[in-house]
Amino acid sequence: xxxxxxxxxVGKLYFGSxxxxxxxxxxxxxxxxxxxxxxxxxxxxxxxxxxxxEPEVNTxxxxxxxxxxxxxxxxxxxxxxxxxxxxxxxxxxxxxxxxNATGLTAxxxxxxxxxxxxxxxxxxSWDVVNEPLNDDGSFRSDVFYxxxxxxxxxxxLNAAHEADPNxxxxxxxxxxxxxxxxxxxxxxxxxxxxxDGVPIDGIGMESHFIVGEVPTTLVENFQxxxxxxxxxxxxxxxxxxxxPETAALLExxxxxxxxxxxxxxxxxxxxxxxxxxxTDKYSWVPSTFSGQGAATPFDDPAFDGIVMALKGQ
Ligand code: G3I
Numbered sequence: 549x550x551x552x553x554x555x556x557x558v559g560k561l562y563f564g565s566x567x568x569x570x571x572x573x574x575x576x577x578x579x580x581x582x583x584x585x586x587x588x589x590x591x592x593x594x595x596x597x598x599x600x601x602e603p604e605v606n607t608x609x610x611x612x613x614x615x616x617x618x619x620x621x622x623x624x625x626x627x628x629x630x631x632x633x634x635x636x637x638x639x640x641x642x643x644x645x646x647x648n649a650t651g652l653t654a655x656x657x658x659x660x661x662x663x664x665x666x667x668x669x670x671x672x673s674w675d676v677v678n679e680p681l682n683d684d685g686s687f688r689s690d691v692f693y694x695x696x697x698x699x700x701x702x703x704x705l706n707a708a709h710e711a712d713p714n715x716x717x718x719x720x721x722x723x724x725x726x727x728x729x730x731x732x733x734x735x736x737x738x739x740x741x742x743x744d745g746v747p748i749d750g751i752g753m754e755s756h757f758i759v760g761e762v763p764t765t766l767v768e769n770f771q772x773x774x775x776x777x778x779x780x781x782x783x784x785x786x787x788x789x790x791x792p793e794t795a796a797l798l799e800x801x802x803x804x805x806x807x808x809x810x811x812x813x814x815x816x817x818x819x820x821x822x823x824x825x826x827t828d829k830y831s832w833v834p835s836t837f838s839g840q841g842a843a844t845p846f847d848d849p850a851f852d853g854i855v856m857a858l859k860g861q
Contacts, residue, residue, distance in 0.1 A: 550585030551851075554858035555821065558813060561672070562626050562820040563858075564589025566784065569612045571830050572619065580826070580846070582623050589626040589672070591783070591822055592616040593832075596629055597637040601663050605641050605655075608662045617670055628783070628822065629671035631720060632660050633704045634678035635690035643691045652695045657707045664711035673716035675752055675783070676708045677701050683723055685733030701737070702746040709747040720752030720783055726763030727772070738776050752783035755808060756824065756843075759789040759797055762804040766811035774817030782812055784824040787850070788833045788843035798842075802853035805845050809857035 555563035565587050571577055580586055594600060595612035602608055620627040633656060647655060664674060680688055680701060687693045692700040701719070708717050719738075724731040734751060741748045751773050757763075773780050787804045789797045812818035825831055826846040833843040845851050
């Protein structure tokens with residue numbers, strides 16, 4: 549049986565995949581994506597981001613986002629909204645207008661009311677704030693932090709709660725999957741938000757890993773977040789390698805996928821696993837990391853690693 553069928557059988561909410569609008573016309577691809585045996589959840593890879601949804605101030609475009617949301621609905625799949633506030637894929641008008649704190653607060657609130665309000669009731673969760681931290685644990689300098697300090701995070705979370713009170717509100721980040729400075733900083737952020745009464749339900753562990761370098765402290769780290777009272781999810785899993793593929797690399801990758809999936813199974817607060825697309829045909833990796841690829845699991849032995857972990861073998 550498929551990954552989602554196995555994941556739900558052992559108590560997870562879903563096994564899912566990211567997808568992007570140009571892929572939806574690929575009928576072979578869609579045969580797999582539409583199968584809730586394989587995928588119980590989808591994340592729009594690009595089409596709910598700021599540049600896609602509010603390209604001009606207060607002019608909202610939902611055509612592409614709606615395609616993904618409608619697909620999830622018709623397939624009976626959980627939707628993870630991605631994402632509301634991020635320093636990338638931000639239209640120029642947000643950065644170039646030199647908004648003051650009051651102005652930018654209104655811009656954030658209006659964007660979130662528009663987007664999360666439009667999809668109200670459908671997403672299981674929203675990545676409300678994406679990638680707020682530097683690797684040293686400090687806050688990333690971007691238009692939001694530079695104008696509002698860390699208050700932009702609570703402004704965004706409060707706005708998302710108002711727009712869609714039943715959606716789980718996440719902060720999504722990379723290099724926090726393992727213990728260390730950045731993870732500790734994210735835990736401090738969670739604690740601060742909770743103390744301030746700001747709604748925060750979950751932390752997304754992106755999990756863009758490298759074959760042979762999967763962190764060894766996943767379980768311990770996931771549990772540290774769970775102990776704070778937030779849920780977690782593996783939100784963007786892929787495990788890339790330097791090409792060409794070899795039998796040895798593929799075998800290591802199979803073990804690496806096993807390790808990550810098994811870590812989620814070991815922590816009950818880990819709600820589900822999303823791969824950042826399931827076939828190499830549509831992976832973001834080769835265009836970003838020259839000479840690297842084969843990062844997705846479904847066309848490789850890696851798939852067997854996922855299945856073995858889900859079956860407890
Ligand atoms: O939409 C334009 C299109 O009009 C244009 O012709 C084309 C030419 O380059 O570019 C298209 O935009 C691209 C967009 O994907 C849609 O395909 C951008 O150039 C490209 O940079 C963008 O890449 C996305 C990336 O986020 C942007 O930072 C990737 O697909 C997407 O997988 C990636 O996803 C992120 C998560 O959101 C957050 N975590 C990290 C992850 C990987 O970077």
